[in-house]
Amino acid sequence: MTSPLLLVTRPEPQASDWVQQLQLLGCPAMALPLIETKAMAELDPGAPLQNHSTWRAILFVSPSAVAYCPSAWLQQWFGSVAPARAWAPGPGTAKALRLALAGQAQPLSKLLIDSPPVEAEQFDSESLWAVVAEQIRPGDAVLILRGAEAQHDPDSESPSQAEGSGREWLAEQIRARQGQVHYQAVYQRAGLLVLPDWAQKRPPQKTVWLFSSSQAVQQLHQISPSASWLQSPVLATHPRIAETALQVGFTEVQVVAPNTQAIAQRFQDQWVDRI
Numbered sequence: 001m002t003s004p005l006l007l008v009t010r011p012e013p014q015a016s017d018w019v020q021q022l023q024l025l026g027c028p029a030m031a032l033p034l035i036e037t038k039a040m041a042e043l044d045p046g047a048p049l050q051n052h053s054t055w056r057a058i059l060f061v062s063p064s065a066v067a068y069c070p071s072a073w074l075q076q077w078f079g080s081v082a083p084a085r086a087w088a089p090g091p092g093t094a095k096a097l098r099l100a101l102a103g104q105a106q107p108l109s110k111l112l113i114d115s116p117p118v119e120a121e122q123f124d125s126e127s128l129w130a131v132v133a134e135q136i137r138p139g140d141a142v143l144i145l146r147g148a149e150a151q152h153d154p155d156s157e158s159p160s161q162a163e164g165s166g167r168e169w170l171a172e173q174i175r176a177r178q179g180q181v182h183y184q185a186v187y188q189r190a191g192l193l194v195l196p197d198w199a200q201k202r203p204p205q206k207t208v209w210l211f212s213s214s215q216a217v218q219q220l221h222q223i224s225p226s227a228s229w230l231q232s233p234v235l236a237t238h239p240r241i242a243e244t245a246l247q248v249g250f251t252e253v254q255v256v257a258p259n260t261q262a263i264a265q266r267f268q269d270q271w272v273d274r275i
Helices: 014-024 063-067 071-078 091-102 125-135 161-176 214-223 227-231 239-248 260-271
Strands: 005-008 029-031 035-039 057-060 085-087 141-149 180-191 207-211 234-236 253-255
Touching: 005 014, 014 029, 014 260, 035 214, 057 091, 057 125, 063 091, 063 141, 063 180, 071 091, 085 125, 125 161, 141 161, 161 180, 180 214, 207 214, 207 239, 207 260, 214 239, 234 239, 234 260, 239 253
Parallel strands: 005 029, 005 207, 057 085, 057 141, 141 180, 207 234, 234 253
Antiparallel strands: 035 180
16 A cells, blocks of 8 residues: 655745655655746846835735845845835745745844744745734835736736635735835746656546646646546645645645645545545
């Protein structure tokens, strides 16, 4: 009897980082990134100042938003006498911010990062807003750094309606407090076009999919719409992602907290020694 394999679909390098942590926790896992991130073909150095000269806060929507943000922008936003706040929807993005800013030529000692507490049930727009709501005053401007579809306009909407709804909800809360919201794409997303041979040959009953974005669910459905995959169990790190998985036809879908310890524990409870 062998346990199934947990396929981690996050973009790199987060996928490999999670796989390493999961394996140390005794969970058989392998990286299968369904979404690739890369630098924008052209990024206007003056773009963040075109709509507003100062920002109350900069929201980095993911570790990728941190990784592809130009260093000069970080210095401009967080190296001034009155720096902007840095908003992060979860601990992964907050950690990426701390590492990026620690490596700056000029230390940014005044940086303040706002993020949901590590014990939060979800790391999303709603949890973040509970932390930052009181910062917004009439006229304040917030800049949201995000990704864009490689084949679409850089200012296109989020990768899926399910994910975009959370971000737009946060924007609506800011506007309700008479604040302003602006968007800037700093990286591109592109979906995997073909599943690797080893993934195509895996029996569905020996595979568990771990989804941390709705776009990854949709990409798998697009490139491999075979009904056989729908027999595999799914772990989703947010209810909106779970809803997307059910919509494409998966039937065994569970929501799990978006951290490797919770994921490894759920996997061991549900599928260890399961054929």
